[in-house]
Amino acid sequence: xxxxxxxxxxxxxxxxxxxxxxxxxxxxxxxxxxxxxxxxxxxxxxxxxxxxxxxxxxxxxxxxxxxxxxxxxxxxxxxxxxxxxxxxxxxxxxxxxxxxxxxxxxxxxxxxxxxxxxxxxxxxxxxxxxxxxxxxxxxxxxxxxxxxxxxxxxxxxxxxxxxxxxxxxxxxxxxxxxxxxxxxxxxxxxxxxxxxxxxxxxxxxxxxxxxxxxxxxxxxxxxxxxxxxxxxxxxxxxxxxxxxxxxxxxxxxxxxxxxxxxxxxxxxxxxxxxxxxxxxxxxxxxxxxxxxxxxxxxxxxxxxxxxxxxxxxxxxxxxxxxxxxxxxxxxxxxxxxxxxxxxxxxxxxxxxxxxxxxxxxxxxxxxxxxxxxxxxxxxxxxxxxxxxxxxxxxxxxxxxxxxxxxxxxxxxxxxxxxxxxxxxxxxxxxxxxxxxxxxxxxxxxxxxxxxxxxxxxxxxxxxxxxxxxxxxxxxxxxxxxxxxxxxxxxxxxxxxxxxxxxxxxxxxxxxxxxxxxxxxxxxxxxxxxxxxxxxxxxxxxxx
Amino acid sequence: xxxxxxxxxxxxxxxxxxxxxxxxxxxxxxxxxxxxxxxxxxxxxxxxxxxxxxxxxxxxxxxxxxxxxxxxxxxxxxxxxxxxxxxxxxxxxxxxxxxxx
Numbered sequence: 001x002x003x004x005x006x007x008x009x010x011x012x013x014x015x016x017x018x019x020x021x022x023x024x025x026x027x028x029x030x031x032x033x034x035x036x037x038x039x040x041x042x043x044x045x046x047x048x049x050x051x052x053x054x055x056x057x058x059x060x061x062x063x064x065x066x067x068x069x070x071x072x073x074x075x076x077x078x079x080x081x082x083x084x085x086x087x088x089x090x091x092x093x094x095x096x097x098x099x100x101x102x103x104x105x106x107x108x109x110x111x112x113x114x115x116x117x118x119x120x121x122x123x124x125x126x127x128x129x130x131x132x133x134x135x136x137x138x139x140x141x142x143x144x145x146x147x148x149x150x151x152x153x154x155x156x157x158x159x160x161x162x163x164x165x166x167x168x169x170x171x172x173x174x175x176x177x178x179x180x181x182x183x184x185x186x187x188x189x190x191x192x193x194x195x196x197x198x199x200x201x202x203x204x205x206x207x208x209x210x211x212x213x214x215x216x217x218x219x220x221x222x223x224x225x226x227x228x229x230x231x232x233x234x235x236x237x238x239x240x241x242x243x244x245x246x247x248x249x250x251x252x253x254x255x256x257x258x259x260x261x262x263x264x265x266x267x268x269x270x271x272x273x274x275x276x277x278x279x280x281x282x283x284x285x286x287x288x289x290x291x292x293x294x295x296x297x298x299x300x301x302x303x304x305x306x307x308x309x310x311x312x313x314x315x316x317x318x319x320x321x322x323x324x325x326x327x328x329x330x331x332x333x334x335x336x337x338x339x340x341x342x343x344x345x346x347x348x349x350x351x352x353x354x355x356x357x358x359x360x361x362x363x364x365x366x367x368x369x370x371x372x373x374x375x376x377x378x379x380x381x382x383x384x385x386x387x388x389x390x391x392x393x394x395x396x397x398x399x400x401x402x403x404x405x406x407x408x409x410x411x412x413x414x415x416x417x418x419x420x421x422x423x424x425x426x427x428x429x430x431x432x433x434x435x436x437x438x439x440x441x442x443x444x445x446x447x448x449x450x451x452x453x454x455x456x457x458x459x460x461x462x463x464x465x466x467x468x469x470x471x472x473x474x475x476x477x478x479x480x481x482x483x484x485x486x487x488x489x490x491x492x493x494x495x496x497x498x499x500x501x502x503x504x505x506x507x508x509x510x511x512x513x514x515x516x517x518x519x520x521x522x523x524x525x526x527x528x529x530x531x532x533x534x535x536x537x538x539x540x541x542x543x
Numbered sequence: 544x545x546x547x548x549x550x551x552x553x554x555x556x557x558x559x560x561x562x563x564x565x566x567x568x569x570x571x572x573x574x575x576x577x578x579x580x581x582x583x584x585x586x587x588x589x590x591x592x593x594x595x596x597x598x599x600x601x602x603x604x605x606x607x608x609x610x611x612x613x614x615x616x617x618x619x620x621x622x623x624x625x626x627x628x629x630x631x632x633x634x635x636x637x638x639x640x641x642x643x644x
Contacts, residue, residue: 079602086606087583090613094579097617221598245602251586259584282621289618295610303603524560 004159005333011342012158012349015201016175019194019350023182026189037382038113041187042365042389043277046108050286052192053278056358057287058294059195060274061089061265063143064150064352067202067301069413072324074305075313078231078242080254082302087258089295093288096266100275100284102434102523107276109522114362115272115430116370122433123441124515126374131448132426133370136269137396139419140363143268144400145412147352147359148172149325152404154345156318157329169405175349176356180397183357184390188277191357198354201347203297205332209344210300213307213335227306252483253475260489264424267431269362270355281526304328311335356397364392417474418459421488425451428492428499434523441514443502451495458487561631568627572620579616583609 039046048056066085074082103118112118115136120129155171182190214220231242246254265271275284308315308331315326332344368389373380380388403412429444458476478485506513561568582588583606592600599607 083603083606086610090583090606090609091580093617094576094613094620097576097620098573219598221595224598224600224603245592245600246586246590248587251590255584255586282625285617285621285624289614289621292610292614292617296607299607299610 005157005338005341007338008333008342008345009158009160011339012154012346015197015343015346016178016349019197019353020178020182022193022197023179023186023190026182026193027186029189029193036386038365038368038385038389039111039382041386042113042361043273044188044192046277047279048192048277048283049279050283050290053274053283054287054290055195055199056192056277057271057274057291059191059198059351059354060270060358061291062202062294062298062351063147063355064348064350065146066298067348067351068150068153068325068328069146070298070302071305071308071328072315072326074227074302075308075315075327076242076305076324078227078244080243080246080250080257082305083299084254084257084261085302086295086299087255088261089292089298091258092262092265092295093292095262097285097288099431099434100266100288101281103272104276104278104281104284105525106434106518106522108281109525110518113273113276114269114366114369115267115426116366119429119433120370120374121518122437122516123444123513124517125441125445128429128441128445128448128514129370129374131445132429133366135422135426135448135452136267136366137363139423140269140359141396141399142403142412142415142419143270144356144359144363144397145403145407146416147356148176148400148404149412150352151175151349153323153325154329154348156323157326157333158345159318172401172404175353176397176401179353179357180360180394183360183393183397187390188273188358188361191354191361192277194350194357195354198347198350201343202351205340205344205347206297206301206304208340209304209307209332213304213311213331216335217307217310223303223306223310226310230309249483252478252481252485256478256486256489257474260424260486260492261420263427263492264420264488267423267426268359269366270359273358273362273365301328304331307331356400360393360396360400361389363396364389367392418456420474421455421459421491422452424488424492425455425495428496432499437513437516438503439499440503440506440511442511443499443506446502447495447497447499450498451491454494455487455491458491560635561627566627568623572623575616575620575623579613583613
């Protein structure tokens with residue numbers, strides 16, 4: 001790697017400029033009377049059909065960081081840390097099929113914008129919805145920061161960055177200032193439009209890569225053999241480098257990572273935001289059948305990590321150290337002409353902007369609805385809500401930027417892993433509530449607290465295969481099972497046990513279970529049903 | 544217990560509408576979806592190298608095949624629920640105007 005790859009850089013900048021213009025023009029797309037409400041700014045007018053939702057959710061779930069990190073994990077340590085992403089995104093859609101419809105219906109009957117709104121409607125308990133909101137915001141921040149890490153990886157391979165803080169931070173600052181500006185003016189419409197460009201580029205790049213590279217390198221058999229050989233090689237510590245095929249010691253690690261991640265994903269605010277923006281109840285379910293197209297893409301991309309092993313890719317950063325996260329950008333730079341490398345890098349960089357925009361909007365909505373409106377100013381109007389949310393989205397992005405500037409890259413990753421453990425603890429309050437009022441509100445709150453504490457403590461300390469930093473591993477030995485498993489899922493099990501036991505106690509002593517303002521049919525309502533309008537009636541209070 | 548404006552009154556609902564009661568179709572759909580969740584997570588059933596396909600070890604190609612199977616099962620579930628709903632809608636025409644009552 002010598003100097004800057006100018007052709008790739010220019011292609012990257014041109015494509016970046018293109019999506020910037022599109023981002024600003026998005027404000028005029030399906031223009032509403034005004035953007036001064038969360039339903040317009042924060043949910044795109046709740047008007048997105050199947051195709052737009054497909055692009056939006058695809059751009060949202062399969063982030064730039066995923067495209068960098070999954071092959072990087074495959075390259076470094078093999079199947080259990082990387083390929084679990086495939087069963088994860090396989091079981092994801094049957095899981096969300098169960099509850100997305102109910103979530104959409106109750107949100108549209110009552111004008112809810114966030115998961116914490118839904119919890120509040122069901123239990124009328126501010127502390128419980130605050131717990132859900134805070135967890136969502138905390139888990140989202142490092143996730144946004146990781147999108148920046150994705151952009152950094154691309155820039156580093158182009159030849160920008162390294163040890164000079166100015167060179168590595170300035171491009172990020174510019175990219176994020178641009179992102180912040182069009183998110184501020186266009187809201188959720190901006191990432192919805194940009195997702196079209198991002199996904200088209202990604203599909204193009206991956207399709208070319210998975211056909212061309214194996215042909216060039218002598219076929220998949222040799223690629224898998226090279227990977228198997230690398231994973232079997234002993235490290236300095238005398239243990240194998242990685243896992244090519246899980247064994248009975250790692251079955252549960254593999255399955256629990258897949259299941260836990262799938263259960264957690266739609267607890268993240270940005271996924272819920274993209275879901276609630278769809279125009280009718282069946283859009284989410286229809287997408288459960290067509291979103292797996294992205295899972296196939298992700299699986300093939302994961303295998304590019306093995307391709308890089310065969311190709312002998314050397315992901316050396318500008319600081320001279322090995323950095324697995326550079327492996328995919330480096331593979332592209334080694335094998336493709338500069339202009340195509342530029343297209344691939346643009347796909348990754350733009351791929352970072354879509355989820356970063358949606359995440360910041362979602363976190364801002366949580367703050368506005370469940371902290372600002374619930375505690376600070378209950379009488380806030382729609383216009384005030386939109387204003388506060390716009391500013392909160394700026395602050396969120398700025399916070400993520402500080403995260404990347406002042407914390408080690410590895411710390412951002414570790415906090416994101418911890419965020420995954422945390423966000424899963426909101427599942428009982430959000431999802432169980434969609435199906436039943438049996439669980440007691442204080443039991444759910446206690447289960448959440450215990451799950452959070454348990455997950456945090458285990459993630460901090462007693463991990464298997466631990467590196468030196470805290471929170472660096474998502475696997476730990478599961479009590480009673482004696483095998484390592486995903487900490488988030490173990491914590492969820494503890495959470496549910498606490499919630500069930502306390503519910504039995506609290507129901508026995510007849511402690512009040514809050515006010516439920518929803519009725520059974522709210523969970524099944526669709527467009528055209530009484531009380532569900534195509535766009536929310538703004539004259540009606542929505543909280 | 545909180546001070547907030549009245550939410551819209553519950554809509555008038557027909558208790559016969561299959562959406563808000565358990566139906567055989569719903570149990571069938573739940574079963575189909577559970578298969579699509581549980582089977583791909585049974586790691587010991589596919590943690591092996593042979594038989595290979597186009598050089599891919601079984602472990603890798605089997606899971607990629609499940610991407611298509613799970614998508615197909617979700618589509619099947621969607622169509623089953625849609626069929627049930629459409630059958631009801633044909634016999635019970637409804638209109639959004641009812642809310643004006």
